[in-house]
Amino acid sequence: MKIGELAKQVGVTVETIRYYENEGLLHAALRNPANNYRRYDQGHLERLIFIRRCRTLAMTHNEIKVLLQARIQPDDSCETINELIDEHIHHVQARMAELTILETQLIELRGQCHAALTTRDCGILRELDQPTDELTEALVVQSHVAGSQCKTHQPK
């Protein structure tokens, strides 16, 4: 099948597929010598589904590469896989803990202003002007809220 059909079957854009090939996640497809179009088979389809399933679970490309490797080495121990998943679960839980603190702080901040006043008297701005206190320090900024700004990356 051609790239467009593969994309439709898996629910990604053709650009994503080409990108995955570049990244080494997906094996380079054979080309139709007549027009240089990529041709995909069942193996590609299954591998791409695997990759997308992993991405849905928020794994990075590196993590996925480990799993892909394991996938084609049926005699290896699956310990590595278990550890990878366990670690990944911890990342997610850590992120949630951070977001919980963040939520608390934001709600408290929001509580500083109920009425529609002028910004001069707005408790929110007032509080934002304060240097960071202990509570806030618990938050590691480095891991920003992904999707906090909600870019809509939808394939049109």
Place this chain on the structure above:
Amino acid sequence: MKIGELAKQVGVTVETIRYYENEGLLHAALRNPANNYRRYDQGHLERLIFIRRCRTLAMTHNEIKVLLQARIQPDDSCETINELIDEHIHHVQARMAELTILETQLIELRGQCHAALTTRDCGILRELDQPTDELTEALVVQSHVAGSQCKTHQPK
């Protein structure tokens, strides 16, 4: 004060400060004509603290720009601010909901393999091979878990 001192007082790197200036978050500092070094005053300090506080709350630069604008227009209504914070809270909550689903799925996935088997028999790989089911579809991949790979962005 010079950039290094400002950086120390606020707890960011000098690179971050220069970056903020470039981004238009921080006003360009006046320069010492003798050596072209930036010179900062109290206003810069306060503005930078404000910015960092917002970043700690996971706001984007665009959101912060709105707040900075409001900050210097004391006669405007603070409705905009309230709306911005409310929306931001929703983003955070939405992200947490996504992560909760993610966690459930990962834990279920992990449950597929307890013993250290060969990958051939590993329930985890088996399950990852399945096309996405309804549960999974609830997850919007576009907002990946920030910090899932935990890059340590610490100023050395």
Place this chain on the structure above:
DNA sequence: CTTGACCCTAAAGCAACTTCAGGGTGTTTA
């Protein structure tokens, strides 16, 4: 007068894609 701490700029890197620019291919339809 050299060492080390601090300042400067411009550009590239990170993650996972998307978007854009510029240009072929292939089928259909007027």
Place this chain on the structure above:
DNA sequence: TAAACACCCTGAAGTTGCTTTAGGGTCAAG
């Protein structure tokens, strides 16, 4: 049969919030 339109190709730049690197001045102390 030629224009129109859908689909394919490549390579490079854009996204977010910084960090890192490269290459080079400034300044105070010893």
